[in-house]
Amino acid sequence: MRLTQGTFSYLPDFSDEEITEQIQYCLDNNWPVAVEHTDDPHPRNVYWDMWGLPMFDLKDPAGILAEIRECRKAFPNQYVRVTGYDRRFTRQTTALSFLVQRPADEPGFRLERQEGHDRVIRYTLHSYATDKPAGKRYEE
């Protein structure tokens, strides 16, 4: 099941040129860009691991693209995303976030039903990948 998370998630995966253009858009807006990775793709997992610090004071996307490549090399079987943070006072939030790498095989999620009181059913999602311990997920 193809994971759809963040901006552009229903588009085909971006090429490096397209990623470069999106990063340029972030830099033009004065948003510091960060690279993050995870092997726990639950939609409510907001704590992805940071790949280095967010990158401030950059003018050109080449440096960030180099970091993305490094991150892909180190974690070839994890999700990698790029985020642009808008630090303006009234916004102070992630303004743009999109995936730049996904594992070759994405097992997807299972719907879980939990019986509550009075025949109430609670629904939740469970990622098949997280059945394995961290670091062993998405291995061949």
Added chain:
Amino acid sequence: MTQPGSLASQLEASGAGGLVDLDAAYKASNVQQVLDELQQELIGLVPVKQRLAEIAAMLLIARLREQQGLAAERPTLHMSFTGRPGTGKTTVAVRMARILHQLGYVRKGHLVVATRDDLVGQYVGHTAPKTKETLKRAMGGVLFIDEAYYLYRPENERDYGQEAIEMLLQAMEAHRDDLVVIVAGYKERMDTFFHSNPGLHSRVGHHLEFPDYSIDELMAIADLMVTRQQYHFDAASRAVFNEYLVRRARLPHFANARSVRNAIDRIKLRQANRLLETGGKVALEELARIDTSDIRQSRVFESDSDEAADER
């Protein structure tokens, strides 16, 4: 990448018969404008300007060849500027960034000035991220490393400078499309620096040497600075300032144009002081005029025994 579009269309129009209109391409690239500015605003430095024009020409031709489908390997653009302090190395580096940007060889054309502090860390594992950060900031522009020889400290084998140099070399090779590195410093020390880092020497394609300014050139620089700040010398004070320059140039720590700038700053200080002490009403002219006494007060004019003191 400002011009390539218009350049290409020019070429298409003119290159129908297999001919390439060099004049049109030259005009479209705006190089002349940048070089003219250089000519106007930078005094002296004839060999440097000539070399810059040559480099600009080479880059333009390389770009034309590329557009015509001829083999055009990206020329090595890393440079070394050697010369004594105050000979305009940083100023020329800023211009260089603009020329390269205009020719489309760097994408942004900004200049990042770095010294040892920006590249070398203080403890194990600190250097690599620090150097990387600086390199990333400079991407798409020019990285100017002032006094580059401080990176390498042969007397301390645990120094982290070597690590920074290695990362630099790697980036100069791997990111040659994204980054132009200019190293600068005194001639002699740069020579020993290159000698002990042959890898760096071979990656630097252009070695520009900045000559010292003559007294006449320094005077022209002073005139330019003074005019820009809307002051002016009168005939007498001009002669005195000329004498000041002659004396100052003989003293140690003479830093060419930088010394001139400092001298002018101090002259302005004394002029302001003199005006206030006189008090009363002064003509507008007086606010701009530099008097001989403003210059004469300088320590440089004192007896020879004191001369070696500091620049005051």
